[in-house]
Amino acid sequence: METKKRVAYFYNNEIGNYNYGKLHLMNPKRISMTHSLIVGYGVYKDLDVYTTREATKEEIMQFHDQDYVEYLSNYVSSTKIDFLRKNGCNAPIIDEETKNDVEKKRQYGIDVQADCPGFDGVYTFSQLSTGGSIDAAHLIINNAADIAINWGGGLHHAKKGEAYGFCYVNDIVVCILELLKVFPRVLYIDIDVHHGDGVEEAFFTTNRVMTVSFHEFGEDFFPGTGGLNSSGEGLGKNYAVNVPLRPGMDDESYKQLFKNVMNKVMEVFRPDVVVFQTGADSLANDKIGHFNLSIRGHGECLMYMLRFNVPVVVLGGGGYTIQNVSRCWAYETGLLVKKNLNGPIPVDDPFFHLYEKQNMLHVPIQQVENKNSKEDLNKIQEEVFKQLKEVDA
């Protein structure tokens, strides 16, 4: 008989209040919107709910360079400095040299091409994102949960000494480093529409972590890494798995490929624990990604991994049509506690006005051309299987 899984959920009300800037596509409000739906649909009572704490500098420095973390933790925007000065604050706010050092900003990836703006609270925001992922790992380590969710995590692009692609601190790498203190083998799965480059890079030379990323690839799609041939180095050779895809992936083709690849991965790698990055920019109608997945299709991939009876840390990630992100992650939280959410958005939801155009949890998707032919997908699967044959875990 299948036993009920213990599902833990990390949330902090503060996280939705951080702001990347008016014109930016990353909107932390989607985390609060997800939470409201989780409460509104009554999923909350089936979860062990934890308040997310801020990760410490020492925890973050398990992966990131000290000078980068110091820079980030001291960051104060020029707007805030101007505001404080205008309001009579004469005390030194920050080392003027650090603030004005354009070279440092460039070095640490802040403000570069507007992807990673310096905004007020950028460090605390990153600490909250990372605190949830670390404590999710700890619950799994202590056998206090079978599944631990942190929708505020999943920021897969951040590099050791540099912010990148909307990500400042790589909560996923820190989470995996925690798990590696206890578990011999960790499997990382990434269904964000972008390549999970920061996580791949961090574990490129080890055979204790297998990274598997499904992503859109080609025609200058960000970040441009994650081709089939990027497969790990040294001891890590063959332990980085990439599934590069063209626009238009639909439920049927994505689910089939996902299940086939993950079945083989589980057979050859036999992980002790799974970390699942559930980026929702692979859904249809995303403002950046060009896949065409339904919320149900996306959720089926996550649920597929539960059959292997291995504990799972579930993290968020990208997602730029924010109503669909909250729909998707609330639906997936429901699935994890065996509830199949559907129907209208609860009318008393504090964000109800944002769903008014389409007030159902599941939204119809238009047919778009799938630029991946059956032959292309068979070829990719064949190549991935060839790589996995070489794995001797």
Ligand code: V1P
């Ligand atoms: O394409 C780029 C860079 C800027 N170009 C010159 C190359 N950046 C992308 C970054 C996407 C980050 C995705 C993060 C995640 O994987 C995880 C949280 O989802 C980019 C794009 C784009 N269409 O690819 N940045 C922006 N758009 C952007 C738009 C408006 C304001 C700021 C950034």
Ligand code: CA
């Ligand atoms: Ca991905």
Ligand code: ZN
């Ligand atoms: Zn993404």
